[in-house]
Amino acid sequence: MASSTPSSRLGRRVRSGAGTAAMLLPGGGWLLLFFLVPLYYVFLFSTGQRWQGVTKAAAFVNGELTSFSWDLWGQLLGPDLKLDVLGASGTMPLWVFGFVEAGLLALALLGGRLGRYGRFVSPIAVVLLVLPYIAIPWGHGLHRIAGFTSPDNPSMSLLFRSISMSLTVSIAAVLLAFPVAYYLAFCLGPAKYRWLVIVIAPFLTSYLLRVLAFKVILTDQGLVNTLLFDVGLRNRDNPVDWLLYSQFTVFVVLLYAWVPFVALPIFVALENQDRRLLEAATDLGASRLLAFRRITLPLAAPGIVAAFLFIFIPTIGEFVTPQLVGGTEGYLFGSAIADDFGQNNDWQSGAVLALFLIAIVLALTGATSKFLRATGGEV
Amino acid sequence: MSRATATVAVSKRGRRTLTAYFVFFLFVLYLPSVILLIFSFNDNTIPVFPLQGFTTRWYSDAWHDESLRAAFGRSLKVATLTSIVATSLGVLAAYALTRRRFRGSNAITAFMLVPMVVPPIVIAVALLMLFRKGPVQVDLSLWTVIAGHVVISLPYALLLLVPRIAGIDRRLEEAAVDLGASSLTTFRRIIFPLITPAILSALLIAFVISIDEYAIASFLSANSETYPVYLFGQIRQAEHLPPMIPVASVMLLLSFGVVVLAEVMRRRGDRRLGL
Numbered sequence: 026m027a028s029s030t031p032s033s034r035l036g037r038r039v040r041s042g043a044g045t046a047a048m049l050l051p052g053g054g055w056l057l058l059f060f061l062v063p064l065y066y067v068f069l070f071s072t073g074q075r076w077q078g079v080t081k082a083a084a085f086v087n088g089e090l091t092s093f094s095w096d097l098w099g100q101l102l103g104p105d106l107k108l109d110v111l112g113a114s115g116t117m118p119l120w121v122f123g124f125v126e127a128g129l130l131a132l133a134l135l136g137g138r139l140g141r142y143g144r145f146v147s148p149i150a151v152v153l154l155v156l157p158y159i160a161i162p163w164g165h166g167l168h169r170i171a172g173f174t175s176p177d178n179p180s181m182s183l184l185f186r187s188i189s190m191s192l193t194v195s196i197a198a199v200l201l202a203f204p205v206a207y208y209l210a211f212c213l214g215p216a217k218y219r220w221l222v223i224v225i226a227p228f229l230t231s232y233l234l235r236v237l238a239f240k241v242i243l244t245d246q247g248l249v250n251t252l253l254f255d256v257g258l259r260n261r262d263n264p265v266d267w268l269l270y271s272q273f274t275v276f277v278v279l280l281y282a283w284v285p286f287v288a289l290p291i292f293v294a295l296e297n298q299d300r301r302l303l304e305a306a307t308d309l310g311a312s313r314l315l316a317f318r319r320i321t322l323p324l325a326a327p328g329i330v331a332a333f334l335f336i337f338i339p340t341i342g343e344f345v346t347p348q349l350v351g352g353t354e355g356y357l358f359g360s361a362i363a364d365d366f367g368q369n370n371d372w373q374s375g376a377v378l379a380l381f382l383i384a385i386v387l388a389l390t391g392a393t394s395k396f397l398r399a400t401g402g403e404v
Numbered sequence: 405m406s407r408a409t410a411t412v413a414v415s416k417r418g419r420r421t422l423t424a425y426f427v428f429f430l431f432v433l434y435l436p437s438v439i440l441l442i443f444s445f446n447d448n449t450i451p452v453f454p455l456q457g458f459t460t461r462w463y464s465d466a467w468h469d470e471s472l473r474a475a476f477g478r479s480l481k482v483a484t485l486t487s488i489v490a491t492s493l494g495v496l497a498a499y500a501l502t503r504r505r506f507r508g509s510n511a512i513t514a515f516m517l518v519p520m521v522v523p524p525i526v527i528a529v530a531l532l533m534l535f536r537k538g539p540v541q542v543d544l545s546l547w548t549v550i551a552g553h554v555v556i557s558l559p560y561a562l563l564l565l566v567p568r569i570a571g572i573d574r575r576l577e578e579a580a581v582d583l584g585a586s587s588l589t590t591f592r593r594i595i596f597p598l599i600t601p602a603i604l605s606a607l608l609i610a611f612v613i614s615i616d617e618y619a620i621a622s623f624l625s626a627n628s629e630t631y632p633v634y635l636f637g638q639i640r641q642a643e644h645l646p647p648m649i650p651v652a653s654v655m656l657l658l659s660f661g662v663v664v665l666a667e668v669m670r671r672r673g674d675r676r677l678g679l
Contacts (some may be wrong), residue, residue, distance in 0.1 A: 055555070344616055382523060
């Protein structure tokens, strides 16, 4: 290399530049053509520059927009939001709510830099951001601490229901998977990688088939109800009928589907931590609990956040599970999009919902890319 | 890991509790698959307890189900083509992104990984619009499904390939170039043999993603429904369930096999790179 003359080096660089472009073109071009351009068409539909009807007149008769307009976006984002927190209720415009959420997200991410009290800001912001959506699965439904609804706007209510569902599933999955990851990382010898594969393997098998298995388990005469009959907790004529086709079912099936996968990022975070830190802590007289709280947990935090996001992001647009086991009350935001393009045949409204969903997901991914990158490369 | 660290991290009692939890976790995790396997031999037209007796008729029913066979054949075709296309595009892009430093390479990497976080339903409806209402009318077919499946599996191929290529000692390539090898020869003789295991895992991952993909296939396959779309239609109705259960059991066992195979190959690849 050192002997090459400037001109030949220049020639090589030019050639290598062209080569790089040639290597990136097929993959990049494919994504451009089948990912970005389609999204552009979704935008055109959402603003009424394209319509579903055969002719402009037919589209007009169907009630579709036939020229540029933000009407559909206005219908989605315009109506006020109704808040019910512990009996108290109030309404506010959606944009105010959006600003509050964005502000809390910014505080959660940047709070640590605010100086003296900074380390309290992030956790408080996270709690304020997350708490209202957390739902407690009890009986057939999910019971939220705060109710967000939009009486004039069913899709927005569905969105909040979807967020609740994804959030509750993510938190439950992280809680259930953490001990597993901890056990793999700290209690098993070299066999741990083999056991890790055994834990994750169900995640990589067909999703539909696992849903099918749950249909068998949760029907009126399925495994759970039969067990209840046999133990005598339920009469054979009176099975627990909300096990299938309810929000509870969607919750259980999603949780079951994603739990194996979240063990992975948590395991990676635990596995990469320097074991000498724990030994040093114990040598200095720290109890196991203290060492766990002050060393293991903070070092595992990025993996935990990544695990949380790895479930939250893919489940927020979920529509297959609700269709198969959700019944009417399990209906989610993703189901609304699927139905707009399916039986409702209302592509323009569907386009607005799809873009809104993608905007939320991308904003969340961008804001948390730090955590995703920390463990994403290992997956 | 030393014995000492283990006792520092977990007490004896904690260890016992964790072991019990782990065993319970695996039991619950694998229970549904086991139940499917049991019901695949159950002699009853609806899959409910109590079990009725042993039969293999669901297996023979499934074997002779023509529409299932056709759907499965289509899925195999789509998955094979998807994995080949996605992996080829992935190898080229991964090589360019790891070996050539240029302005905006991070942005391009991010762009190529974005489809991973976009809900499949959005990709499905966007492609539906492009093909049905775009500038060029394209009839929906297996090809349109493949177009979508490549979009969602390309990021996974990249994630598998980039670390492998980055892990190759750069001096190997420099030595080859100094000895007069063209860049194509260098790739063929140096890079390719070293990343073969990663390429095989990328092929497998893309194949597995495609063969199980429902959202895109359901919107873009029109009348030529793929296996997941067919399966979805069947499992919505209780009376169609039993013949699907043996299919499910076989597929689950097969995919466990594939997972184990992929893991073995990945390990071998690590060893080859001396990781």
